[in-house]
Amino acid sequence: MSWAGPFQQPIGKSPKPQEASQAAVVFDPLIPTLLCLSHLRWSFVYQRPQHLMSRFARSYNVLFFEEPVPCDEAEPWLEVRPDEQGVQVLVPRLPVGREAEADASSEALRALLDDYLARLGVEDLLLWYYTPMSLAFSRHLNASTVVYDCMDELSGFRGAPPQLLQRERELLERADLVFTGGYSLWEAKRTLHDNVHPFPSSVDIEHFATARGFQNNPPDQAGIGRPRLGFYGVIDERFDIALLEQAASLRPDWQFVMIGPVVKIDAAALPRRPNIHFLGGKTYDELPGYLAGWNVALMPFALNESTRFISPTKTPEYLAGGCPVVSTPVADVIRGYGESGVVLIADTAEAFVAACEKALELAADREEFLKNADRTLGDMSWDQTQTRMQEMIECLA
Structure with a gap:
């Protein structure tokens, strides 16, 4: 199930679980939680997801759930790495070999995610997808809003999984709101959903x-x-x-x-x-x-x-x-x-x-x-882009 996306950064040997839990996790139960499911790693290239999620962290508890990486431990575990911008980066660590088995990987990721959301006591959840492939372990989650931020046509990239287009169709059926990374993508997706909006790349x-x-x-x-x-x-x-x-x-x-x-x-x-x-x-x-x-x-x-x-x-x-x-x-x-x-x-x-x-x-x-x-x-900015996106989300409530 796991797929190294177009900008994926190779990750080396994972730290031990006890080494990854030292930093304090800040969670405010009084505000909604935004769970971002991404094929891109937070610490690789700083781009659209990082710009947007760091700004959403002003109004939401932002959890950034990455694709799994192998570990030497016998059981799966979840590395939680608080980022200085207020985002909690969640890196699932699966025993060597299990990350390559689709069913076993999905089952493990679902269990890790469910356990962490339960421990935090998340009740008001917003799901934000960058890859439809994450549906394999998250489609059961009860979310007040589902957003698909289609920043790239992932099916056009080398190594794209054959299930990607089918999963995207499923995600488009579930999504309340669809953003695209540019006008060409908007033109390609606008007939597939009745609430699609173009948000081309912005700038700090x-x-x-x-x-x-x-x-x-x-x-x-x-x-x-x-x-x-x-x-x-x-x-x-x-x-x-x-x-x-x-x-x-x-x-x-x-x-x-x-x-x-x-x-x-x-x-x-x-x-x-x-x-x-x-x-x-x-x-x-x-x-x-x-x-x-x-x-x-x-x-x-x-x-x-x-x-x-x-x-x-x-x-x-x-x-x-x-x-x-x-x-x-x-x-x-x-x-x-x-x-x-x-x-x-x-x-x-x-x-x-x-x-x-x-x-x-x-x-x-x-x-x-x-x-x-x-x-x-002109007045182009990531602040403006994120503000407009948040306004559209809040209009759905």
């Missing part, structure tokens, strides 16, 4: 705007020459490896900085050229420091089933950080930013390089570029 402008004032590069980037063209994010089947190699070959005087973990593809297949620099994964707090040292920010996405419906969070983040953006023709990027003048679209390596040259010209007139970037961003 204050966080990324710090890049505009950074003076010092991180040590592993400081020695890289200029101009620097950078990308951060997960490097997986959505990333156009061939495009990167061709662009780097066409402009050997440019430096391409790639930040992020390599997932679900062979790292040996990545291009190795003197002007391509893979710096590995960085924390959310570190990203503005790297972005500050770039002349142009890149979104070299492959055009395939896994990118057909994406609405990249990094588009507004790059702009908030003060960088012009060059992207391949992803539908939601064209729709949201194609006429902005600060996000340039290109579909071939030659066109991509030409767009980067134009972006370098934009960056040279920094004052004018920042004015246009801020106009494009």
Whole structure:
């Protein structure tokens, strides 16, 4: 039953149960509980679930239930890891081998979840799904509201389980409210449910705007020459490896900085050229420091089933950080930013390089570029997105 989703982070040897229960768990019985069931790990890449759940934690007891990982113990147990933002991260630990057995895994996850909810005394429960696969162990729960936040078309990703589409149909029947991660997904789902709303990727402008004032590069980037063209994010089947190699070959005087973990593809297949620099994964707090040292920010996405419906969070983040953006023709990027003048679209390596040259010209007139970037961003914010979502939930009561 378990499936490592598109951004899943590998997890090593699990801690002992007694080591995982030291931190105090804060639970307010007077407010509702939001149980978020996710295929993404809280501590991997900071993105939509983390932005939203950390904000919902101001009004709800938020429990973030991850996919199981193997442990050496003979019996299943639940690691509870309180996050500094008020979210309780729940990591089910299943004995080696059991996590791969669908029926045994579902039974164990259901028991762990039921036991923890009972111990907390949860009565007013809201269910929030990021993956329909979680229905296998949660469909029995009695919830006042069921939300399906469809941030990606998971069936288009490599390794998607064959039951996914059937489970999604079941979830759409049960859900009271459906959100989508962009307009393309909304167009694909709006005929399947009568209460579907698009919420494209937003941005924490204050966080990324710090890049505009950074003076010092991180040590592993400081020695890289200029101009620097950078990308951060997960490097997986959505990333156009061939495009990167061709662009780097066409402009050997440019430096391409790639930040992020390599997932679900062979790292040996990545291009190795003197002007391509893979710096590995960085924390959310570190990203503005790297972005500050770039002349142009890149979104070299492959055009395939896994990118057909994406609405990249990094588009507004790059702009908030003060960088012009060059992207391949992803539908939601064209729709949201194609006429902005600060996000340039290109579909071939030659066109991509030409767009980067134009972006370098934009960056040279920094004052004018920042004015246009801020106009494009407007009042976009995760605070606004979460507030609108919560209002829709409360209207159902």
